[in-house]
Amino acid sequence: MHTKEISAGKSAALIAAVLLSGAALCFAEQNETYDSQKLFNMSPEELMEVSAVSASRLPTQLQYLSAPVTIITAEDIHYSGLTSIPDILQFTPGVDVRKLDRQRTIVGVHGLFGTFSDRTLVLIDGRPAMDPIFGTTHWENLPVMMEDIERIEIVRGPAGAAWGANALNGVINIITKKPDKCSDGLISTTINEYGDSFTHLRYGQTQGKWSWKASGGYEGIEDSDAAGAGKYHSDAGAGGGGGPGDGGGTSTSDFSARDWGRYWKFDTQADYHADEQTKYSMGVSHSSGQEGDFEFTGFYPRKDILTEYTRLFARTDHQIDDDTSIYIQWFGDYWDTHCRVIADHVIYMENDLETQLSFKPADDHTASIGGNIRWNRIDTHNHSDFNENVVGNADEYWAGLFLMDRWAATDRLTLESQLRLDNYSETIADWSARFMAMYALDDKGDHILRAGFARSFRAPGLLFRNLNQQFGSGGSGVKPPTHINNENMYSLETGYNGKLSNNLQVSVDGYYQRFEGLIGPDIGSGGGSTPGDPSPPDPGGGSLGYTMFENIDGADAYGGESSLTYHCDKGKLKVWYAYNKLHTDQLYQSTRALAPATYKYGLTGQLFLDDDWVFNSNYAFQSTIKDTQADTKSYRRLDLTLSRKLAGGKGEFMIGVTDLLNDTTKPVYCPGYQTSMELPGRTFFVRLQFKF
Amino acid sequence: MSNLRKMKTYIIKILAAVIILTQAAFCNLSQAAQTKGKPAIAHASENDIKAAFLYNFIKFTEWPAGKLAEPNTITIGLLGEHPFKDAFDPVKNKPVENKQLIIKDLGRFRHSFPQNDAGNLELANYTEQLRKCHLLFISGSERDNFKAIIDTVKGYGVLTVGETSDFLDIDGIVTFVPGTEKLVFEVNQKVCEQEGLKISSKVLRLARKVIDNDKADAVNKNK
Numbered sequence: 020m021h022t023k024e025i026s027a028g029k030s031a032a033l034i035a036a037v038l039l040s041g042a043a044l045c046f047a048e049q050n051e052t053y054d055s056q057k058l059f060n061m062s063p064e065e066l067m068e069v070s071a072v073s074a075s076r077l078p079t080q081l082q083y084l085s086a087p088v089t090i091i092t093a094e095d096i097h098y099s100g101l102t103s104i105p106d107i108l109q110f111t112p113g114v115d116v117r118k119l120d121r122q123r124t125i126v127g128v129h130g131l132f133g134t135f136s137d138r139t140l141v142l143i144d145g146r147p148a149m150d151p152i153f154g155t156t157h158w159e160n161l162p163v164m165m166e167d168i169e170r171i172e173i174v175r176g177p178a179g180a181a182w183g184a185n186a187l188n189g190v191i192n193i194i195t196k197k198p199d200k201c202s203d204g205l206i207s208t209t210i211n212e213y214g215d216s217f218t219h220l221r222y223g224q225t226q227g228k229w230s231w232k233a234s235g236g237y238e239g240i241e242d243s244d245a246a247g248a249g250k251y252h253s254d255a256g257a258g259g260g261g262g263p264g265d266g267g268g269t270s271t272s273d274f275s276a277r278d279w280g281r282y283w284k285f286d287t288q289a290d291y292h293a294d295e296q297t298k299y300s301m302g303v304s305h306s307s308g309q310e311g312d313f314e315f316t317g318f319y320p321r322k323d324i325l326t327e328y329t330r331l332f333a334r335t336d337h338q339i340d341d342d343t344s345i346y347i348q349w350f351g352d353y354w355d356t357h358c359r360v361i362a363d364h365v366i367y368m369e370n371d372l373e374t375q376l377s378f379k380p381a382d383d384h385t386a387s388i389g390g391n392i393r394w395n396r397i398d399t400h401n402h403s404d405f406n407e408n409v410v411g412n413a414d415e416y417w418a419g420l421f422l423m424d425r426w427a428a429t430d431r432l433t434l435e436s437q438l439r440l441d442n443y444s445e446t447i448a449d450w451s452a453r454f455m456a457m458y459a460l461d462d463k464g465d466h467i468l469r470a471g472f473a474r475s476f477r478a479p480g481l482l483f484r485n486l487n488q489q490f491g492s493g494g495s496g497v498k499p500p501t502h503i504n505n506e507n508m509y510s511l512e513t514g515y516n517g518k519l520s521n522n523l524q525v526s527v528d529g530y531y532q533r534f535e536g537l538i539g540p541d542i543g544s545g546g547g548s549t550p551g552d553p554s555p556p557d558p559g560g561g562s563l564g565y566t567m568f569e570n571i572d573g574a575d576a577y578g579g580e581s582s583l584t585y586h587c588d589k590g591k592l593k594v595w596y597a598y599n600k601l602h603t604d605q606l607y608q609s610t611r612a613l614a615p616a617t618y619k620y621g622l623t624g625q626l627f628l629d630d631d632w633v634f635n636s637n638y639a640f641q642s643t644i645k646d647t648q649a650d651t652k653s654y655r656r657l658d659l660t661l662s663r664k665l666a667g668g669k670g671e672f673m674i675g676v677t678d679l680l681n682d683t684t685k686p687v688y689c690p691g692y693q694t695s696m697e698l699p700g701r702t703f704f705v706r707l708q709f710k711f
Numbered sequence: 712m713s714n715l716r717k718m719k720t721y722i723i724k725i726l727a728a729v730i731i732l733t734q735a736a737f738c739n740l741s742q743a744a745q746t747k748g749k750p751a752i753a754h755a756s757e758n759d760i761k762a763a764f765l766y767n768f769i770k771f772t773e774w775p776a777g778k779l780a781e782p783n784t785i786t787i788g789l790l791g792e793h794p795f796k797d798a799f800d801p802v803k804n805k806p807v808e809n810k811q812l813i814i815k816d817l818g819r820f821r822h823s824f825p826q827n828d829a830g831n832l833e834l835a836n837y838t839e840q841l842r843k844c845h846l847l848f849i850s851g852s853e854r855d856n857f858k859a860i861i862d863t864v865k866g867y868g869v870l871t872v873g874e875t876s877d878f879l880d881i882d883g884i885v886t887f888v889p890g891t892e893k894l895v896f897e898v899n900q901k902v903c904e905q906e907g908l909k910i911s912s913k914v915l916r917l918a919r920k921v922i923d924n925d926k927a928d929a930v931n932k933n934k
Contacts, residue, residue: 058763059802063771063914066764067894094916199888200895200919225876630912667923 060463062521064586072145073172073192075423075435075453076181076387077377082467082516085425085435085455086178087528087580089113091171093196098625098635100660100675100706102165102209102217102238104193105158109656110623110637112580112595113175114191115615117641117651117687118698120278121240122159122310125689128175128189129532129576129599130615130644133689134315138477138506138612140178140186143193146332146350149185151367151395152410154480160328161193162284162304164219164236166207166708169196175580176530177510179451179475180437183391183419186451187477187508198223198230198290204711211704213246215239231289242279242311246699248683249276276696277311277321296338304330314695315360326356342379348372361410361482362399369395383427393417397481411485416444431459441476445484449476449505455512465518476507479538483568497540498565506570509533522586529579536570539609540690568611572604578615590626590633607647611690616641616653631664635675649688655680666709673706760894761874761887762798768846768870768885769807771914775907778845778868785810786843790817790860791850815844820856842867849873849883857881868906879922884908888919895919 058066065081072078074086081090089111101107105124109116115130131138137154140147143163149156171193178186201223209217216239223232243249288302308326312319332350339345352369375389395415421439428434437453455471484503489496514528582595599615621639628634637658644651660675678684681700765787785807789795799814806812821837824830841847841860847869849860854875861871861882871883878886879899884906888895897920903910915921 058759059766061763063764063767063917066760066767067917203920627912627916668921 060465060518060521062586071172072194073142073174073178073190074181075425075437076145076375076389076421077385077423077425079425082464082518083433083457085437085453085457085469085471086473086512087113087175087514087526089173089175089582091173093166093169094625095623096165096168096171098633098660098662099637099658100209100635100662100673100704101658101677102215103158104161104163104165104168104171106677107165107171108173108191109641110621110639111173112582112597112619112621113189113599114173115599115613115619115641115644117613117654117689118684119687119689120276120314120696121243121246121698122278122280123313124158125613125687126156126158126191127612127615128173128191129578130601131188131610131612133612135480135482136612137185137480138187140182140190141193142182142190143330144195144332145192146330146348146371147185147352147369148193148330150354150480151369151415152365152397152399152481154185154477154482157326157328159280159282159310160306160308160326162286162306162328162330163193163195164221164234164284164286165217166205166219167195167201167221167232167234167286169194169200175528176512177451177453177473177475177508177532179441180421180423180439180453180473183421183439183451184417184441184443184449184476184478184505187475187506195286195288196232198232198288199225201232202230205708206711207706207708209704209706211702213241213699213702215241215246215704228292229289230292231287233287234285236284238280238282238284240280243276243696243698245279246702248697248699250683250697252686252695252697277319278696280308280310282306282308298336299334300336301333302331313358313360320359322359324356324358326354326358328355329353343377345374345376347374361486362401364398364400365410366398366400367395368397369393380424384424386422386424388422390418390420392419410481411487413445413481413485415481418442430462431464433457435471443478443505445481446478446503446505449478449507451475463518467516469512469514469516471512473510473512474507475510476505478505479503479568483538486568496565498567500567500569503538503568504536504570506534506536506538508535524584524586525582527579527581530577532576534574534576537572537574537603537608537610538568539571539611540566541569541571571610572608574601574603574608574610576601576615578617590624592622592624594620594622596620609647609690613644613646613651613689616644618642633662635660635662646688646690648690651687651689652685654684662706669711670707670709673708675704675706677702677704757894758794758796759798762795764887764894764896765846765848765872766799766802766807766812767914768872768910769812771911772846772870773909773911774845774870775868778907783810784813785845786813786815788815788817788841788844788847789850790841790847790853791819792852793848793850795848815840817841820853820860822856822859838863842869844869846870846872849878851875851889857883866906868908870903870906870908870910885910898922 071081071084071088071090074084074088091107091111096107099107105116105126108114108126113129115127115132116124118124125132125134125136126139127136128139135153135155141149141156143161148161171191174190176189178190182190201221202225204222207219219234219236221232221234284306286304288300291299293299306328310324312321313324330352332348334346334348336346337344349372354367356365357363358365371391371393373391375387377387380386397413399410399412419439419441423437425433425435435455439451440448442448451474453473455469458468460466460468485499486497487499510530510532512530515526517525519525578599580595580597582593584593585591597619598617600617601614603610619641624636626634640655641653643653657679658675658677659679660673662671662673664671678700683697683700685697686695769785769787802812803814804811817840824834841864847864849857849871851874853860858881864871873883873886874889875886876889879897882899882902884899884903886897888897896918898910898915898918899922901922
């Protein structure tokens with residue numbers, strides 16, 4: 020009773036405080052401040068990147084986004100010389116990135132990332148690029164070439180209200196260049212000291228109402244042995260199948276790294292501007308990959324992986340009037356892989372129909388309403404001596420409905436509300452939300468405060484619902500759960516974006532998040548014990564009993580990111596720092612993922628030495644990640660490039676080095692993927708590009 | 712109390728606070744919002760962004776000394792049926808780079824004048840008006856007269872800016888590329904240098920295409 024009284028008192032105080040703050044806001048100074056005034060204060064760079072879409076599905080000025088968003092520009096990507104998307108992501112605040120082998124990288128916003136990193140939603144042009152079986156993104160197979168990327172928007176925080184289920188921790192939206200920005204030809208080739216090569220050819224044209232682009236490329240990656248690394252580490256994470264050898268043997272003598280990859284990629288898009296109001300777009304992209312082993316729980320199948328991945332879309336955009344627009348979009352995502360780990364042959368086919376209507380219900384409101392229907396067909400086959408087909412088949416359906424409103428309540432205060440409901444045939448209907456207030460501290464809008472609440476959820480992929488696997492005859496293995504629910508997360512967020520001068524910008528963001536029902540392997544449950552056994556897992560393998568994926572328990576996460584960016588005629592410099600902490604409710608609770616590196620910091624700089632020479636540097640540090648099985652060591656990485664324009668600007672030559680500070684990098688022991696070998700570190704490369 | 716129950720209680724409080732905050736904002740602030748002008752955080756129109764970019768061209772361009780004969784003003788001329796309406800109001804007559812910014816709406820291009828002394832005087836005045844502009848925005852409505860306009864201002868250090876895809880072909884200096892989702896512009900550096908103008912590399916770097924001075928070839932600089 021006493022507790023209730025105190026609680027009621029606190030609630031009353033809270034309500035009073037809120038009402039008082041509302042009243043105070045009412046009487047706050049309000050001046051005539053116009054958008055166009057703010058635009059005149061913006062730099063050319065800001066005007067060209069005046070908006071981002073990933074926070075609320077609507078182009079919104081960067082200063083006023085309702086969630087913390089980092090943008091990696093095409094220029095950042097170009098001058099980095101990097102050849103994969105995860106490589107460039109590691110130089111952004113709050114994003115955890117670790118390389119598992121030469122092709123595969125795990126990525127997570129605020130951690131919770133692993134072999135099946137499924138808590139961060141990855142999109143290409145707003146369309147999901149995630150595997151519905153594992154829930155992860157196969158970065159190496161994405162049919163996207165680095166020079167085709169217009170920008171990458173990273174939402175650091177739950178974004179389910181905008182993008183639906185599975186944007187639990189954040190969103191990485193890869194936005195490609197539109198055909199009308201590719202009206203020339205480009206040929207680019209990068210080769211490094213180990214013989215890895217990345218070649219890309221693109222041509223595009225705008226003719227009358229049509230604009231189109233076509234890109235093709237080949238990427239060849241040698242294995243770690245060929246790249247001067249590949250040394251086997253016998254202290255690989257325990258609990259899996261052991262060490263190297265066909266079928267999970269323990270011998271190290273015959274170990275050889277087989278983490279090579281070869282990929283052909285193709286991407287094309289055509290836009291037809293029927294009139295000033297209507298545009299039709301369509302696109303086809305495809306990647307064809309051949310890779311060495313997929314090492315999984317210590318199992319080395321010694322078989323190549325063959326993957327065909329196709330993405331299609333068709334979309335109509337129509338501007339109904341100055342304030343109203345609508346789009347309707349269909350996309351298909353088709354994956355076909357022979358990967359002798361969980362099944363011999365895995366196919367999934369996703370089809371999604373989506374629409375969004377954006378309008379102004381009142382002068383100070385901008386609203387969107389929309390939804391989508393998605394159906395997935397998943398087939399797994401087992402047609403060899405390999406007896407590990409353990410996932411099964413499924414037909415899944417999604418239906419989502421969202422509503423969002425942005426209300427400019429006063430000259431200084433903007434309130435954004437997002438609400439989304441999703442129904443998933445395999446679990447339950449669930450909801451996501453984001454309520455955020457943005458307040459300008461000054462007339463110009465140079466200093467913006469943001470605070471609010473968000474909620475999102477993650478539905479378990481087929482793997483966690485259906486996995487049914489027996490290890491040998493020892494009575495151990497994995498059984499499907501009798502019942503499994505969505506994971507969900509509540510987030511309290513605050514932030515500040517400030518323009519300290521025309522050249523200097525600062526941002527500071529903080530969050531507290533509460534996770535509920537995190538899914539993990541309940542080791543040794545035997546199918547009948549209480550989920551979340553607090554005792555430590557037995558690292559010795561062997562007779563573990565049966566593991567079952569269940570909603571084990573929750574976790575608390577808190578932290579923040581800050582960055583300082585300086586632009587001038589001669590270039591730009593960005594320094595950032597991130598603190599991301601996650602505490603699971605149970606001491607030895609597995610989240611089937613790594614926690615975030617607690618400390619991360621970095622620096623990105625571009626120096627335009629003159630009209631022809633550009634020097635670029637990227638530096639990042641990520642601290643050690645503690646895990647119940649094995650720690651993942653801290654790492655620091657420094658990349659440097661120097662590029663020079665050739666042939667009057669038509670060509671460019673670049674020399675560079677990645678990971679300058681390390682000869683090799685140590686294995687990452689993440690759940691499910693106990694990589695046992697060193698990977699190459701310092702790598703010198705050259706790149707040559709021509710435009711025609 | 713379990714963690715879950717604590718969290719639920721906490722979330723309920725937060726939701727209550729959000730609802731109350733929203734209600735308070737609706738009740739207390741809507742009246743204020745109605746009495747004020749355009750909201751601070753609205754989506755900028757393409758034309759507003761173009762206007763702001765013209766303003767940036769002024770800030771990031773160096774004119775030859777002779778062009779700066781009137782040391783206290785700098786002039787943007789708007790020729791044809793331009794889309795800016797009152798877009799420049801926030802900066803009109805205000806200082807930019809220590810000079811007063813003048814926005815001149817020049818109407819449609821006049822290509823004929825009476826064949827008499829008065830007409831000749833009118834022509835001379837009109838021509839001088841165009842030539843005194845530091846930046847001359849030429850609307851697509853003047854497409855039929857592009858060459859005449861460019862010929863009129865050629866050699867007078869005028870930064871000509873168009874909004875059609877063929878503007879650079881007739882020796883315009885900058886054009887906003889039509890039909891793009893975001894602002895895209897191209898620069899004819901060859902003509903720019905012929906006019907004695909120097910556009911900052913900060914702006915040139917952002918151009919999708921820069922026509923090179925020596926080779927007059929189209930160079931895509933947009934990475």
